[in-house]
Amino acid sequence: MVDNFGRAITYLRVSVTDRCDFRCVYCMAEDMTFLPKKDLLSIEELERLCDAFIEKGVRKLRLTGGEPLVRKGIMTLVESLGRHLRSGALEELTLTTNGSQLSKYAAELAAHGVKRINVSVDTLDDAKFRQITRWGELAKVKEGIRAAQAAGLAIKINAVALKGVNDAEIPEMIRWAHGEGMDLTLIETMPLGDIDGDRTDQYLPLSVVRANLMDQFTLEDIPYKTGGPARYVRIKETGGRLGFITPLTHNFCESCNRVRLTCTGTLFMCLGQEDAADLRAPLRASEGNDLLNAAIDEAISRKPKGHDFIIDRRHNKPAVARHMSVTGG
DSSP, X not given: OBOTTSOBOOEEEEEOOSOOSOOOTTTOOSSOOOOOGGGSOOHHHHHHHXXXXXXXXXXXXXXXXXXXXXXXXXXXHHHHHHHHHHHTSOSEEEEEEOSTTHHHXXXXXXXXXXXXXXXXXXXXXXXXXXXHHSSOOHHHHHHHHHHHHHTTOEEEEEEEEBTTTTGGGHXXXXXXXXXXXXXXXXXXXXXXXXXXXXXXXXXXXXXXXXXXXXXXXXXXXXXXXXXXXXXXXXXXXXXXXXXXXXXXXXXXXXXXOEEEEOTTSEEESOTTOOOEEEOHHHHHHOSSSHHHHHHHHHHHHTOOSOOOOOOSTTOOSOSBSSOHHHHTO
């Protein structure tokens, strides 16, 4: 699959549910209305869609949510997709999780071929963690991380940089992550969905964070890539890798290789645009994949050059109405 800008689409992110057991302040409102369960694709339908994309050249597949591990039957999907790893059709199957369910599922994920995962942790302060996630428990997440490491999974910590919330503890988080053998990636908050607040108050440019970090760390740019948009440095003092995902201060659209599929079968060609394609209708219209493949091809031809994310005092409303939990970031 190649879009009109010559970018090969080899990375599919699949949001298996919009539901989550956290209510992170930058992601969703506390009183969320989730999709009716009848609107969600079945596990079998999600598998068929993933199979179609893999046949069309997707080499990396990431399961997201909401929180993917709260989706009923999720391990059935992971096990089924694992066969593409064994055949060589898929290079990597991974997922992004809040870590709350890892103690339960880490060993099973590893058994089905998952090699690495991303875990979202925005603070190491228990009270602040509860404040950011509204419902989460840091101790439970750390327990899950230990279980994942024991199962042999490589872990990258994702942290959203939030002004006045966790900016002062980013150096501590770097030392913690690297001390535990984990990479850390910092992410700028993105204007997706109504969150019961003003994102201007949250937004922390990572250009500022990087400049501040250079006061106490030596940062060396490295060419390391994981298939996503992060740009990495190695920190001399810790020996670990630090990634920066900067959709606002330095967007990464020119090299975008990914599309996002929701749990209802809607394909978003860009995280920051509303244009989408309905794949559920062609999926259900026929047992064969001719209609589905045609719909995928047409959607890829509409993939835009880039997003329209802006956060400032004049643009403090969401750039798009849907919440991050719908498309999984």
